[in-house]
Amino acid sequence: xxxxxxxxxxxxxxxxxxxxxxxxxxxxxxxxxxxxxxxxxxxxxxxxxxxxxxxxxxxxxxxxxxxxxxxxxxxxxxxxxxxxxxxxxxxxxxxxxxxxxxxxxxxxxxxxxxxxxxxxxxxxxxxxxxxxxxxxxxxxxxxxxxxxxxxxxxxxxxxxxxxxxxxxxxxxxxxxxxxxxxxxxxxxxxxxxxxxxxxxxxxxxxxxxxxxxxxxxxxxxxxxxxxxxxxxxxxxxxxxxxxxxxxxxxxxxxxxxxxxxxxxxxxxxxxxxxxxxxxxxxxxxxxxxxxxxxxxxxxxxxxxxxxxxxxxxxxxxxxxxxxxxxxxxxxxxxxxxxxxxxxxxxxxxxxxxxxxxxxxxxxxxxxxxxxxxxxxxxxxxxxxx
Amino acid sequence: xxxxxxxxxxxxxxxxxxxxxxxxxxxxxxxxxxxxxxxxxxxxxxxxxxxxxxxxxxxxxxxxxxxxxxxxxxxx
Ligand SMILES: Cc1ncc(COP(=O)(O)O)c(C=O)c1O
Numbered sequence: 001x002x003x004x005x006x007x008x009x010x011x012x013x014x015x016x017x018x019x020x021x022x023x024x025x026x027x028x029x030x031x032x033x034x035x036x037x038x039x040x041x042x043x044x045x046x047x048x049x050x051x052x053x054x055x056x057x058x059x060x061x062x063x064x065x066x067x068x069x070x071x072x073x074x075x076x077x078x079x080x081x082x083x084x085x086x087x088x089x090x091x092x093x094x095x096x097x098x099x100x101x102x103x104x105x106x107x108x109x110x111x112x113x114x115x116x117x118x119x120x121x122x123x124x125x126x127x128x129x130x131x132x133x134x135x136x137x138x139x140x141x142x143x144x145x146x147x148x149x150x151x152x153x154x155x156x157x158x159x160x161x162x163x164x165x166x167x168x169x170x171x172x173x174x175x176x177x178x179x180x181x182x183x184x185x186x187x188x189x190x191x192x193x194x195x196x197x198x199x200x201x202x203x204x205x206x207x208x209x210x211x212x213x214x215x216x217x218x219x220x221x222x223x224x225x226x227x228x229x230x231x232x233x234x235x236x237x238x239x240x241x242x243x244x245x246x247x248x249x250x251x252x253x254x255x256x257x258x259x260x261x262x263x264x265x266x267x268x269x270x271x272x273x274x275x276x277x278x279x280x281x282x283x284x285x286x287x288x289x290x291x292x293x294x295x296x297x298x299x300x301x302x303x304x305x306x307x308x309x310x311x312x313x314x315x316x317x318x319x320x321x322x323x324x325x326x327x328x329x330x331x332x333x334x335x336x337x338x339x340x341x342x343x344x345x346x347x348x349x350x351x352x353x354x355x356x357x358x359x360x361x362x363x364x365x366x367x368x369x370x371x372x373x374x375x376x377x378x379x380x381x382x383x384x385x
Numbered sequence: 386x387x388x389x390x391x392x393x394x395x396x397x398x399x400x401x402x403x404x405x406x407x408x409x410x411x412x413x414x415x416x417x418x419x420x421x422x423x424x425x426x427x428x429x430x431x432x433x434x435x436x437x438x439x440x441x442x443x444x445x446x447x448x449x450x451x452x453x454x455x456x457x458x459x460x461x
Contacts, residue, residue: 045432047439053405061409071406072397107394239400 002196010205013323015366017211018160018188018301018359024213024261027254031215034253042247043238052249059256064298066259067205067222068196076223076252077241080187080208081111083221083231084154086242087183087204088115090229091152092124095181099149101125104178105137105166106344107159112185113340116154129155134293135164135345160191161341161357162292163301165193172201181227185218187211191262192298203227209251213361214258217250226262265362271299274360277369278302284377291342291355305347306376308384314356317379318341323372326357390419396453400428404436406460411442414460419445421454431452 014022034055040048042056050364057071063075077083092102104116106128120126127145129137137185146153153175155166168184183204186195190207197205205222209215223229223242235244281304282288291303306314318325338352347355352360358372393410395403407422414420424433426449434444434456441461448455 043401044427045404045436047436050401050404050408050436054408055399057402058409059404 004136006323011322013371015325015358015360015364015372017361017364018163019326020210020216021024021040021215021361022211022363023210023215023254024223024258027214027257031250031254032258034250038249038253041234042249046358052247055249055253055256056247059252059259062259062345063207063220064255066191066263067207068198069222070225072240073197073222073225074215075223075242075254076247077221077243078217078248079210079218079219080109080185080206081219082204083208083219084109084111084183085115085184086221086229086232087206088112088119088152088154089232090242091183092119092140093230094228095151099180101127101147101150103127103129103145103153104121105129105155105163106131107135107137107164107341108156109160109185109187112154112156121173124151124273125149131164133345135159135162135291135341136293136296137166137171139167139174142171143174145177146174146180148178150175150178152183154185157184157186157195158193158301159292159341160188161301161339162303162345163188163298165189165296165298166197166294168195168202169200176201188298188301191259191265192267192300197222197265198248207256209255212258212262214253215254218248218255220255226284257330267299270360270362270364273364273366273369274299274302274358276366277358277360277373278304278372280373281376284373285380289351291345291347300360302358302360303342303355304376305351306380308354308380310353311356312353314379315382317377319371321375323375325372326359327353327355387416390401390421390457392421392423394423395429395433396423396425398429400432403429403434404433407433407437408440411458413442416460418452420458420460422458423450424454424456426452426454430456 002102038052040052042052060074064071116126129141158165172182181203187208203224205219209218231332233244287307289305315327338349342352424430443459445457
């Protein structure tokens with residue numbers, strides 16, 4: 001399929017950035033250079049190995065700076081899913097003698113919630129902290145679930161469907177007081193919202209490259225200094241033994257480059273575009289509902305429940321016009337079950353099925369959000385009602 | 386004016402990440418300036434000096450210190 005070409009159709013309008021983003025051209029260039037010039041194994045000690053290792057360490061410094069972390073606290077992984085698996089399974093295995101209880105929020109990504117369920121099948125006790133109608137976890141609920149046997153609490157920083165920002169600081173403080181580890185999945189928020197591990201008592205933080213114009217298949221887990229985890233992968237002992245496997249030099253290089261670029265992005269400009277989209281849509285369709293805490297969510301995400309038709313119909317109708325957005329989360333695509341996140345917020349299943357997610361990036365333009373709002377409004381009107 | 390050289394402590398950092406971090410630090414300095422680097426005994430003290438010399442930096446001294454080594458480098 002050819003896209004982005006002038007074949008009489010408008011250019012692609014990509015508004016599915018919470019699923020993944022377009023790699024920045026500078027990222028792609030850095031990756032191509034790494035692949036062609038620094039292809040030696042980054043664990044070898046000859047000159048070419050050191051050159052590859054230099055790229056890895058440069059990327060590590062970039063990710064560490066964005067997290068307020070020390071270099072050894074950054075462990076590169078194959079993405080957000082692996083980092084979340086390492087955090088939960090690695091802590092549960094390493095601390096099996098200290099406890100047998102996990103707490104997660106009701107709106108976690110499947111790479112946290114399914115892992116927690118898998119651990120529960122192996123005998124751990126699992127508690128789910130509920131969210132309110134805006135999709136926000138109440139720290140008091142976490143406090144009431146914490147016990148002396150709680151190994152780890154996992155609450156994401158920003159939700160991938162609504163953008164809701166969670167009260168991490170309060171929850172992390174409760175965990176610290178109780179002696180439980182605190183993990184946060186920051187795949188969506190990384191570089192968009194401040195998350196400084198010097199100020200936030202988080203023990204484990206998941207970050208991801210492809211949500212910020214980096215490559216797919218690369219992420220990292222922040223592991224607080226002194227914390228021991230059981231690795232998922234044993235082998236050559238890379239990443240202080242926490243993640244064996246020959247380094248993905250190009251991918252990690254692209255991650256570092258993407259983070260450096262993202263730290264210079266004007267987040268407020270994207271929020272302005274998102275608000276413009278929502279205002280335009282609400283003016284055309286009075287009974288839209290915006291999901292999430294209006295004043296405290298990521299500026300890149302808009303979750304809107306429309307009066308009609310169902311989201312799948314809308315998605316396909318807009319797709320034919322070259323406008324790409326999402327119904328629920330990407331991982332749940334292909335199934336027409338309502339989003340668990342929206343259900344947890346108290347939406348009725350049929351309302352959840354009328355919900356679309358529009359997600360922006362630094363490449364999004366005013367014309368694009370206007371076109372998307374107009375196309376959605378047209379699609380709603382065409383169905384009548 | 387004589388300024389005491391900066392120190393980069395690479396103890397506990399495996400090869401070749403130690404050499405890689407030393408190169409990155411040297412690259413950020415002015416040509417001719419000095420850097421003290423602490424490396425572990427064993428592989429690190431064998432691998433790091435030649436890796437830095439190969440990139441044009443000069444090893445001025447190499448002293449044992451409590452089971453580790455202190456290297457003095459001049460940026461090339
Ligand atoms: C909140 C969140 N966590 C984890 C992931 C999984 O990351 P990855 O696709 O890099 O495995 C995603 C997106 O895919 C996400 O949005």
